[in-house]
Amino acid sequence: MDERNKQAAVAFSIVVLVALLVTNTYFTIQNTKQLIIVNTTLESQRETFESELLDVRRENQLKFEGLSDLVKESGTQLSNLEQKVANIQVTSSDFSSIIQKVLQSVVSVRTDVGQGSGVIVSSAGYIVTNYHVIKGATAAQILTYDENVHSTQLIGYDEDADVAVLKIDGSFQKLRFGNSNELLVGQRLIALGNPYGLSFSVTEGIVSAVHRQGANNNYYIQTDVPINPGNSGGPLVDINGEIVGINNFKIKDAEGLGFAIESNTVYKVYQDIVEKYEAKLNPAA
Secondary structure (H helix, E strand, C coil), rough: CCCHHHHHHHHHHHHHHHHHHHHHHHHHHHHHHHHHHHHHHHHHHHHHHHHHHHHHHHHHHHHHHHHHHHHHHHHHHHHHHHHHHHHHHHHHHCCCCHHHHHHCCCCEEEEEECCCEEECCCCEEEECHHHHHCCCCCCCCHHHHHCCCCECEEEEECCCCEEHHHHHCCCCCCCCCCCCCCCCCCCCCEEECCHHCCCCEEEEEEEEEEEEHHHEEEEEECCCCCCCCCCCCEEEEECCCCCCEEEEECCCCCCCEEEEEHHHHHHHHHHHHHHHHHHHCCCCC
16 A cells, blocks of 8 residues: 555656656747747837938938028128128228328329329339319429428320329339229228318329219210319329329319219320330330
8 A cells, every 4th residue: 555655656657757747848948939939029119210310310311401501691691781881991991001001102283383192003103194284383392291392204195085104312202003994883982182272182082983084085084083183193093092093173163063084094095105215215125
């Protein structure tokens, strides 16, 4: 009986052990399946996340590129605006920064028949003025801005153009000729000269019209810059400190109707006169 009980107990233990093994194997398989499912899910989620992250990066890149283009466009617009502001400032700027320099080249022309103005256009002492300022004179002197008085020589003149060239000895600060063809209506200019003997006076105004035809087929710049007797022969100057005209006359009993010979005309006459003069001095050349 004892032997049978022992055998039964052993058999029961084996059955229990087998059952435990089967159960453990079952749960292991189930757990493995669940782990596979979890891993598959995580892998799918990872791929989805990476795809979404890539989309976000692409979207941000497009936004950045768009922002970069916007910044560049804004920079261009700002640059254009700054240029426009600079142009406005140049157009509306006062002339105080250049007047003292320009006056160094302005002269008073004093003759035994009257007086007028002139401008030094060469460091060698060549002076441009109106012919009518020295017409009929037998003596003339030049007063420079440093208050020195100089004897002068008439180099030549063009009566039709109303331009004369004088010369004084020494080395001087000159003014350059500008291009009168580039003048615009509304552009601000200054006139420098000696109205009624008031040496080295400065007045300001605008270009009223360009290329006005006058006597002897001459062309003039019309301005509202105040000029008076004594201004004749003095320079009309732009914001760059360049001669754009030589003040010539005003309409009597009218306000704001002054006229200056175009600088391009004056420069050509000046060159012709000086070339002929210097050719006589150096005939061999």
